[in-house]
Amino acid sequence: MEKWSLMTITVLLALTVRWTVSLGSYSGAGKPPMYGDYEAQRHWQEVTYNLPIRQWYFNTSDNNLLYWGLDYPPLTAYHSFVCAYIAKLINPDWIALHTSRGYESQPHKLFMRTTVFVADLLVYIPAVILYCFSLKETSTKKKASICALCILLYPGLILIDHGHFQYPLSLGFALWGVLYLSYDWDLLGSVAFCLALNYKQMELYHSLPFFCYLLGKCFKKGLKGKGLVLLTKIAGTVVVSFAVCWLPFCTDVEQIMQVLRRLFPIDRGLFEACMFSSPPPHLANIWCSLSVLIKIKNIVSHQTQLKLSFAVTFLSLLPTCIKLTVQPSLRGFKFALVSCALSFFLFSFQVHEKSILLVSVPVCLIINEIPFMATWFLLVSTFSMLPLLLKDGLLLAYAVTMLAFLSVCVASFSIFEKTSAEDLQLKPFSLSLKGYVSWFKSFPKIVRSLFLLSITLMGVLSVMSAAVHPPQRLPDLFPVSVSIISCLHFLLFLVYFNVVILWDSKNSRSQKKIS
Secondary structure, three states: OHHHHHHHHHHHHHHHHHHHHHHOOOOOOOOOOOOOHHHHHHHHHHHHHHHOOOOOOOOOEOOOOOOOOOOOOOOOOOHHHHHHHHHHHHHHHHHHHOOOOOOOHHHHHHHHHHHHHHHHHHHHHHHHHHHHOOOHOOOOOHHHHHHHHHHHHHHHHHHHHHHHHHOOOHHHHHHHHHHHOOOOOOHHHHHHHHHHHHHOOOHHHHHHHHHHHHHHHHHHHHHHHHHHHHHHHHHHHHHHHHHHHHHOOOOHHHHHHHHHHHHHOOOHOOOOOOOOOOOOOOOOHHHHHHOOOOOOOHHHOOHHHHHHHHHHHHHHHHHHHHHHOOOOOOOHHHHHHHHHHHHHHHHOOOOOOHHHHHHHHHHOOHHHOOOOHHHHHHHHHHHHHHHHHOOOOOOOHHEEEEEEEHEEEEEEEHHHHHHOOOOOOOHHHHHHHHHHHHHHHHHHHHHHHHHHHHHHHHHHHHHHHHHOOOOOOOOOOHHHHHHHHHHHHHHHHHHHHHHHHHHOOOOHHHHHHHO
């Protein structure tokens, strides 16, 4: 009983923070003609409720795709339809075809915010709670509650979902997939991830770790026996899951192709730079950072950009995927989710600044194993979205949630005391250096100093971005600085996570349990 009372307090605190943030501004509030993501979600409700399914993804007189046309998979559309059905019962004006464009009112804001709140409460938060109770390292009720509190107070997800405006469903389904796999419920895990992928195509960031882990399990069980049976069951589950999600669109090949064209608009080029953004978003990935010095779009053709992006992304995640397939373990799987998603974010084709959340949520899953590095990464990931958050008027919420999250992590995990090579999962790597191991004696002090320098730099840039006017000839000085500094952090984190994965001796022991 006490276990659930502690967790209840944790959940109530997390919900209170979310609701408080939701009382503020949202993306594009009062900014016609395109408004922002809030209007995009409202418009999808308008389209899905008033138009037949066959028109949802097509450009028609009633569905102008240049005005927030649907560009997410079918589950997003179905979810929009359900929300629209409820909205129609409350106030038909909210989703009236054509006339509701740009609709803004306090009752409608309350309704929209509540739909995000409910999605969080039904999908994401339960997955976090059950995941924390499933961890061996959090066997006591207090540890599980602390772990859940830190994950649920991650500011990046709160600010984007309940401030900027976005639904946490794809990340929630992916988390359910991880939870099911941790119990060896591979078929349920496959279904959950298929739901995530059919809600947002960006879940492809996590697809290779899911695929390699499950394939590795099949290999270990033997492809002439139980492994083949498991592989067949998983393949069948995936096919059926996709078929159910796409069934209404399977009546015509052109329907399927049009949905795919909307999901993967490769004609936009290497930079996502949402066509409606002015100025385009500042992104902490390698291509946008390099473009400050080298105008890649001007010297490299569109097709070459695509090939270059694919090659670099593939090469950066290949070692992790091979290791996970050869030595499948749940621990390796979770770290691979982080590493592969970070590779996609840094190097892949068409990335949005919010995509860093696809890296951050897997990092939340290992915060109990590497609290110092996880806390550091989660702070940087939120900082990387600062230009977007300032644009949405979320400065106060950003400052308060960042400080609260850092305080909770410091108090809960004593992160400054966990900076040794062993605490950072670098002991196998340090031993492999042989003659250079002595250098690791000063490693904890160096890491702590770098962390404090990083926090100071992020704090100063945050204040300057909010309070100081940049020079007229360098209007994007602060957003670009935020992006470049964040990108440098992410590159170092990518190296770190790959070192942990490739030198992890625990995988070879834990994989024996699978076979």
